[in-house]
Each structure stands twice: as C-alpha cells, then as structure tokens.
Amino acid sequence: MTSDGTTPPADSTTPSDVPDPVTATADEHGTLTAWSPGAQRLLGYPAEAVLGRPASELLADSGDTFLQRLGRQRRWSGPIALRHQDGSEVTGELHARRRVAPTGTDWLLVWRDAHQEPPARGAFPISWCFQQVPSPLAVFDLDLRYVWTNDGEETALALTGDQLYGLRLAEAVPHPDSVRVEHAQRRVARTGRPEYLEAYVQVAGENREHSWTIHLAPLTDPAGRLIGVGFAAQDTTAQYEARQRLTLLNEAGTRIGTSLDIALTAQQLADLAVPRFADYACVDLLTGIEDGDEPPTTPVTGPVTLRRTAQRSILRGTPESSAGPGAALTVPEGGPALTWLAAPGPVLYQRDDPDLVRWAEQDPGQGARLRELGAHSVLAVPLRARGATLGSVLFVRHRRPDPFVHDDLLLAQELAARTAVCVDNARLYTLERTTAVTLQESLMPQRLAEQTAIEASARYLPASAQVGIGGDWFDVIPLSGARVALVIGDVVGHGVQASATMGRLRTAVRTLADIDLPPDELLTHLDDLVLRLTAESPDSDVQGDIGATCLYAVYDPVTRRCALARAGHLPPVICRPDGTVDFLDLPEGPPLGLGGLPFEAMEVELPEGTTLALYTDGLIERRDSDPDERLQALREALAEPAGSLQETCDTVMSTMLTSRHDDDVALLLARTRVLPAERVAVWEVADDPTSVAQARKDASAQLAEWGLDDLVFVTELVVSELVTNAIRYGEPPIRMRLIHDRALICEVQDSSSTAPHLKRARTYDEGGRGLLLVAQLTQRWGTRYNRNGKTIWAEQDLPDPSARPAFGDEPERGDGPG
Structure with missing residues (x-):
C-alpha cells in the first residue's frame, strides 16, 4: 500500500498504452529531414520514401500552401489534409514549431487525428510514480495539515506518512523557516495563487542544514473548488x-x-x-x-x-x-x-x-x-x-x-x-x-644646535601610513653677529620625491643664509630655484609642478629685532612673556614656484622670553574641522603654562592631532634671549688712517676687560685689516663692534656696498694680503649686506669653554625631528 491507499500494479514492467506520436521534421526550405514510426503508420510511407522530399508533396491539395502558411512564424497550428500512400486523404490537426538546431533552423511537425479520442490516462499508475519521486512532495488540506506525502518527504523528515498525517509543517519541522512557509501556505489557501520561497534548514533526515526551494500551489477539485495546498521541495544546496x-x-x-x-x-x-x-x-x-x-x-x-x-x-x-x-x-x-x-x-x-x-x-x-x-x-x-x-x-x-x-x-x-x-x-x-621616512629624517636636523640667541625645541611627525611621507621641514641656522635664522617649510606632495625636493630646498636655504641675505631676498632666490627645478622635471609643461611654502625669520639678540618673510606659509604665533598669544600679521607672499611676484619682509621687536611658534599646515588642517577653530585651539594650547619648550611641544601635538593625520606635521618653538649690553662694545671710527691705531687700542682694552687677553694679538691684526679696508675702500660712517658670545666676533660696518675679495697676492704686489691673513687667523669670516651698506665680520673661537658668557641660563638642547 502507498500513502494514498492505492495498490501499485503487480507488474511494474508492463508497457503503457500511449501510442507512438506522429512527428516529422523539415528544414527551413520545407524538405523532410526526419520521419517517425507513427508517421509511417499513419500515412503508410516508409522513411526512405519521404526523407529528402518536399513536405508539400504530402499535402492533399497541391501547391506550396504548407510553406506559405508557415511563413516567418515561430509557431503555427491548424487543420490540414494529408495524402495516404494508397491515395486516400487523412484529415487532422498539424502543430508546427520553429527550432534552432546545431545545424541550423528547422521545423518540428506534430500531427493529431481530429476524430481519434486520446487514450485514458488513468490506466498509467501516476500516483504510485509520484510516490517514488525523490524530491519531497506533500498535500495539505485547507487547515494546513498533512493529508498525503511521498517517500521523498518522509525520508527528509524521518517520519512515516501515518506519523505525518494531520500534523502542521511547523510541528513536523520546528524551525523559524517552517513558520514562514506556513504563512505562505495560508496566503495560497486564501488567494488561490501559487507562491515560491527558499528556506535554509536542517531537517531530521539530514546531518546538516540544506537549502530548499519550495513551491506552493493551490489544489482544486473537478468543480474548481479549492480543496488543499500542494507542496514540492527541491534540495538546492549545491546551487546555494x-x-x-x-x-x-x-x-x-x-x-x-x-x-x-x-x-x-x-x-x-x-x-x-x-x-x-x-x-x-x-x-x-x-x-x-x-x-x-x-x-x-x-x-x-x-x-x-x-x-x-x-x-x-x-x-x-x-x-x-x-x-x-x-x-x-x-x-x-x-x-x-x-x-x-x-x-x-x-x-x-x-x-x-x-x-x-x-x-x-x-x-x-x-x-x-x-x-x-x-x-x-x-x-x-x-x-x-x-x-x-x-x-x-x-x-x-x-x-x-x-x-x-x-x-x-x-x-x-x-x-x-x-x-x-x-x-x-x-x-x-x-x-x-x-625609504621616504629614512630620507626625510636624514635630511632633517638630527639635533638643534645650541644658540645664545634662542632656546629651541621642535617636533616632526610623518603623515599616517595610508597617506605617505610629505615634505615638511624646519631648521635653526646660526648666523653672523650672534644672530639666528628660523626656517619652516612644506613641499607639495608625498613620497620620496617630496622628501628629495625638501632636502634640496633645505640645502639651498642654508647656502643662502650663509651669505646673510635678508628674508625677502632669500625667498626670492628660493623661488627662482623652485622654478628651475620645475623646468628640469619631466612634467615641466605643468606650471607649479613642484611647489612649496616657506617662512624665514632672522632674530638678533643684540637689538631684539626679528625680521620675517613668508611664501604662502601660515603666519607665526608670538607668545609674549605676559601670557598674550597672537598671530603675527605678516604679509603673505605667493607660494614658491609661481615666480614674478615680490615677497615683503616685516621687522618686529620681541621682548626677552618671547616664544615664536612656526608650524606647517598639517597641524591646522583637518577635513572635519573649521580652520578658524583649529587656529584658536593652537592659540589656547600655546597659552597653557609649561615648564619647558619640550612640554609645550608635547601639549600642542597632543591637543591638535589625533591617531590619524593626513599630512606631515612640523612644529618649531623658539624662545628669545637678549645678549647683555656688557657683552657688546661699539665704537664710531673716524674716516682717517690714523684712527686705525685707536681702534686697536679700544679693542685690546675691551678684551682685557672681558678676560680674553689670549686673543689680543690676533684681534689687533683683524681690527687693523678690517678698519683699514673700510677707510680705504668704504664710505663713512664707519662703526666697529665686538661681541663676546660663544665666540669673539669682530665687525666693521661702513656705508659702501663694495665687496672685498679674498685673493693671493703676487711677489711684488703691495696689497691683497690682509683678508688672506684674516682668513688664516680666524675660524670664520664673511660679509653681510643691509640697506645702509655692508658689514665685514670675523669670528675667533674662545680659548677656554669657561670664557663663554655667564649671563642667563645655559641654552637648553633642542629636540630633533622625533
């Protein structure tokens, strides 16, 4: 017995009574290419007699009516009369369908006798066959209870048909997807429309979850009344x-x-x-x-x-x-x-x-x-x-x-x-x-040299790894006359190229600083250099391919004056000893690399203990913040009390930066010092050769007062040569100055812009040996120009470190790039 109560036939091998179909095929020209046994039985022609002949020859009426009827249609159905081999006519209905075969387009022809009743399908054991279909099949009544199941459903749920009879699906398979299927069954029973859904569930008959494609269909009786819901499931785990x-x-x-x-x-x-x-x-x-x-x-x-x-x-x-x-x-x-x-x-x-x-x-x-x-x-x-x-x-x-x-x-x-x-x-x-970080760090100052003029501290932080290293840099450069230059800059772009460009610009700034150019003139020369670098680059047709910003400042601890100029860079911050913090209203020049536009310098007086803060845009710019708010945050961070510049640097960096930053950050803080008046001596020198002797006496007396008697002999020679050159080749007024700093500095200033040249005198030359003597007896010498003339200077190292200035505190060693 099966689940539906039917008895399978005794001999499952008994053939069915379905007759052979009457079919044939014809190519696109109407030539017969296939002939079935059913067609031979119907018309009496064997296959070899009709294959290769036009199909129209089998029509009872002559002509090309058959092909004319087919035309360009994909399907055609209609009554037709065929000619039997014995000459009689056989009437029926022909169904023609165009097919795309591997060898081209052809027609499938199916003929049915209009007067022959189809065989009774009930003779075939269909219910018993459905019982053996491996896919789960089931029928539910309108109360959504099992009334029939096949072997596939019973195997999947590990329950017999009798055990499933009367259960709901959610009772047989307790799972949230079963409840979802029941809701769909209820809709099918209410609307009469089929539904399709997927479920991923482990049933009792399987050792793991499977994917099931479920079809639900309404079932009606011969009168068309809805009597149940059909259920068919297909295991689609492989596809899923x-x-x-x-x-x-x-x-x-x-x-x-x-x-x-x-x-x-x-x-x-x-x-x-x-x-x-x-x-x-x-x-x-x-x-x-x-x-x-x-x-x-x-x-x-x-x-x-x-x-x-x-x-x-x-x-x-x-x-x-x-x-x-x-x-x-x-x-x-x-x-x-x-x-x-x-x-x-x-x-x-x-x-x-x-x-x-x-x-x-x-x-x-x-x-x-x-x-x-x-x-x-x-x-x-x-x-x-x-x-x-x-x-x-x-x-x-x-x-x-x-x-x-x-x-x-x-x-x-x-x-x-x-x-x-x-x-x-x-x-x-x-x-x-x-590689870029190593190059960048090797090109940055490893430590800030100790300066009498300032106490300095700096920080450098590369951009986050996702962005890449940039071209930010800073520098502290000692200048003649105990002065110091402060530099900060930012090269456009990231990577090794930006680091290499930064290195070239930093070297150029140091070279230009050595010849004591004013800030605005130095930036002009630096702008020309960037233009040449752009012209030499592979993309020289793109204006501004290599660009940078820079701020250059020179501080003089004797006069407490600071001269500054900037090229597209952010303005510096001045933190005065009284606690006020202000952004310096410094004229903004164009970024380096544009060319043709002037730079404007500005000079301010800074009280002793003033902190000058230079920084790059990576400290200020953030995508999610307003620039004005960030500048105000920087002002507040610099205003916080701190014991040292290092602590101030740490405060600023922790306040302004997060764990991720899209650009390099450079910060340079410089706290000014003032050289005491007793360490500087100035004399006006008359424009008369006889004043050279008095200049030597004045210098010797001052060295004795400073306790530098060991330097008197060399200093007298230097003073004689420099003053004599100023009187002979320069223009009045002439001024001599001695500065007792980390070295002894001797300066002679006049109003002429004529530059002295170091040369080796020939045997019978009367002059040309003075500057050579100065260069050999001193450690450093040079010339710097200003708007009122020039100054020739020479430095001698002090004979004993104890002879260094004792005023104030010893300058604190600044930080390097870390």
Missing part, C-alpha cells in the same frame, strides 16, 4: 553554496586590501572567512614582510620563522592557537607549515589524515589543539604574489559538519591570491614609505 562562494568572492574584492596596512589586510581575510567559510582562520607571514623586506622567489626551505599576522575564531578566546597576533613561530625542517609554503596550491587534510596526525605530534601548540577541538577538515593555502612567497593562510572547520570540497579549494585559492597581491602592494608601499 555556489552562490554563497560567489558572494564571498565578490565581497573579498571590496573588503580585502582597503588600506596599505599589511596586518590590517591579513585581518580582513580572516574576518571575511570566519564564520562564513571556516570556523577558524589564521594568516602567517614570513618575518620581514611587514617591514617591507623582499620575499623569496625560490622555494622556501627550513627552518623558517613566520609571524602570526592575523587570526579569528568562532570561539571566544581563539582556543585553536596558543600564539596571538604578532607572535613569532619557528617552523622546523619537514614541518607541515613548510609543506604549505612550498606547495603549488592548496593542501587539504581530512579527519585522521596521517599528515594531520603528524602535525599534532610535531606542533602541540596548534596541531594538537585543533585535534582536541574536533577539527575534521583543514585547508592550507600558500600566499604568493608576483612569483614570491609571502606566507600561508590556514582554514579550519571543527563545528561545521561539512568538510571542504573541491569548490572550496578553488575559492580559498582565489581568496589567498587576492590577499597576497594586496599584502604585497602594502609591502611595497611600506618599503617606499620607509
């Missing part, structure tokens, strides 16, 4: 899993490699794989990869050290591994991880695989842990990019019952390939950034 793999692969393209951080890229793979693909995943990279080292292109041999870069588990605490992210793992010769690194593709281990057992014995830290957790399927894939081995990724299933199959291997290989390319891109970027 294929879609899931495709979805996962598609997500990998958008979720893996969103940054140029190697560890984050590896973690993105682990996060994507767990729990949708595996229960545990870990990524191990060869040591040095995270630092940008070149990976090996030859097969990896042991022993080798890997670094656990990322991992994830469905279990809390990641019990699958004793090593956390960042741990170094040493793989011995013959270890399983070495096999994965050298394998040409994925390596799969199933439960009780000898290699898996051996791994547990060799590596109790992870292999044994996986066995204890019930790992039954382990998939290892090497990470390779551009022919080099980067590491490996491990996928493990210990909670999901289904093992990895062939399609999973292909998916894992594709995920690993995409991740490997992203990791290698991040490695190359890390290498480039490390």
